[in-house]
Each structure stands twice: as structure tokens, then as C-alpha cells.
Amino acid sequence: MLTIYSVPVAAYCAKLRIVMRHKSIAFDERPPPGGYGSDEYRAIVPSGNLPAMIHDGFTLSDSEAIAEYLEEAFPDTPMLPESVQHRAKAREFSRSHDTRLEPAVRALYPHVDYRTRDGAVVARLGAGVSKQLAALALLLENTPLDPGRLWIGDCGFAVTFPWIKAFEDAVSLPVEWPDTVLEYEARLNGFEAVAVEVAAYRPAMDDYLQKAYPPG
Numbered sequence: 747m748l749t750i751y752s753v754p755v756a757a758y759c760a761k762l763r764i765v766m767r768h769k770s771i772a773f774d775e776r777p778p779p780g781g782y783g784s785d786e787y788r789a790i791v792p793s794g795n796l797p798a799m800i801h802d803g804f805t806l807s808d809s810e811a812i813a814e815y816l817e818e819a820f821p822d823t824p825m826l827p828e829s830v831q832h833r834a835k836a837r838e839f840s841r842s843h844d845t846r847l848e849p850a851v852r853a854l855y856p857h858v859d860y861r862t863r864d865g866a867v868v869a870r871l872g873a874g875v876s877k878q879l880a881a882l883a884l885l886l887e888n889t890p891l892d893p894g895r896l897w898i899g900d901c902g903f904a905v906t907f908p909w910i911k912a913f914e915d916a917v918s919l920p921v922e923w924p925d926t927v928l929e930y931e932a933r934l935n936g937f938e939a940v941a942v943e944v945a946a947y948r949p950a951m952d953d954y955l956q957k958a959y960p961p962g
């Protein structure tokens with residue numbers, strides 16, 4: 747039995763669901779009892795973070811640690827390459843997403859609500875997101891990884907790209923998309939696990955983004 751603790755809007759939970767869909771892993775998804783960070787949830791998952799996994803009594807948090815565990819525990823449909831160097835290159839993508847692009851996007855959260863939005867800050871944050879997309883384009887132009895396969899390192903990007911596009915509409919985030927990144931996004935959406943998850947996740951995004959617009 748594999749349980750994932752999650753909340754609907756959590757992007758790193760959506761990233762993990764892409765991994766599990768692609769590997770055809772059955773899972774049960776639950777909200778953290780008492781909310782994440784609560785004493786009740788910490789009694790189950792000591793870090794109090796989301797996402798977290800319990801598999802046959804084994805508890806783990808952090809989406810990347812969980813994804814790599816799933817890769818080893820469920821080796822069918824591998825999502826890391828065979829060679830040591832290519833596995834390292836795949837992890838370079840994961841780290842680039844989790845430590846660079848996604849934090850640049852996350853910085854926008856306080857400016858989603860129309861009542862607390864600072865347009866000048868949004869413009870500055872848009873430049874930061876564009877800088878990370880330019881860095882991603884360089885990674886893509888130099889990657890030795892097979893573009894016909896879905897790697898763990900792709901799954902975070904598959905969720906963060908729709909968020910960036912949603913912020914372009916909802917908070918007028920100014921973003922420059924390199925062609926290489928747009929081609930990458932289109933390629934990722936061609937994987938069934940990505941397309942199905944992004945469609946299933948969209949209502950949670952729309953719900954979160956409601957506060958971007960004044961009532962009426």
C-alpha cells in the first residue's frame with residue numbers, strides 16, 4: 747500500500763503524481779490530518795512537509811527523495827537513464843527545477859491576491875523567471891538525454907510551466923520564453939502522464955487564482 751499526503755494545489759504533489767502515473771503505480775492520496783505542519787500530521791510525518799509518502803510502513807518526505815525511492819522500488823518504466831553520467835544529467839534537471847525555477851515562481855505567491863499585489867515587484871519577479879528559463883534553454887540545448895523518454899527531472903517543469911502561463915494571465919507576469927523551452931513544454935505535454943495530470947490539476951490552479959481578480 748502506497749499513501750501520498752497531499753493538498754490539491756501543491757505543485758510538488760502534482761510532480762509526484764506524474765511520476766506515479768507514468769510508472770502505473772497505484773496510490774492512495776490523503777490530506778494531512780490537521781493540515782501540514784500540525785502536531786497531528788507531525789505524529790505521522792515528523793517533518794510536517796508535503797508531499798510525503800508511506801509505503802509499507804516506510805515514511806519519506808520531499809518530492810525528489812520520494813521520486814528516486816519510487817524509481818528504485820518500482821523499476822518498471824525507468825525514469826532515470828542507464829549510465830552514471832546520464833543519471834547525473836537527469837538529476838541536474840531536477841535540481842535546476844526545484845532550487846532555481848520553482849523558487850523564482852513561488853516568490854509570486856504574495857502578489858497573486860489583487861489586494862496585496864505590487865506591480866513593480868511582479869515585473870522584477872518576471873525578469874527572474876525569464877532568467878531561469880534562459881538558463882533552462884542552455885541545459886536543454888546541451889543535454890545528452892533521450893527526448894523520447896520522460897525523466898524524473900522533467901516532472902517538476904511539466905507542472906511549473908502551466909503555473910508560469912497562468913501567472914502571465916492572472917497577474918500580468920512579464921515572461922520571455924525561449925523557443926527551446928516552448929518546444930520542451932510541448933514535448934512534455936505529449937506524454938500521457940503529463941497531459942492527464944495537468945488536466946486533472948487545472949481546477950486546483952483555477953481555484954487558487956480566484957483571489958487574483960476583484961469580485962464582480
Ligand SMILES: N[C@@H](CCC(=O)N[C@@H](CS)C(=O)NCC(=O)O)C(=O)O
Binds near residue numbers: 757782794795807810
Ligand atoms: N522541495 C520540496 C518542496 C515542497 C513544498 O514546498 N511543500 C510545502 C507545501 S506545498 C511545504 O511542505 N511547506 C511547509 C514546509 O516546508 O515546512 C519538495 O520537493 O517536496
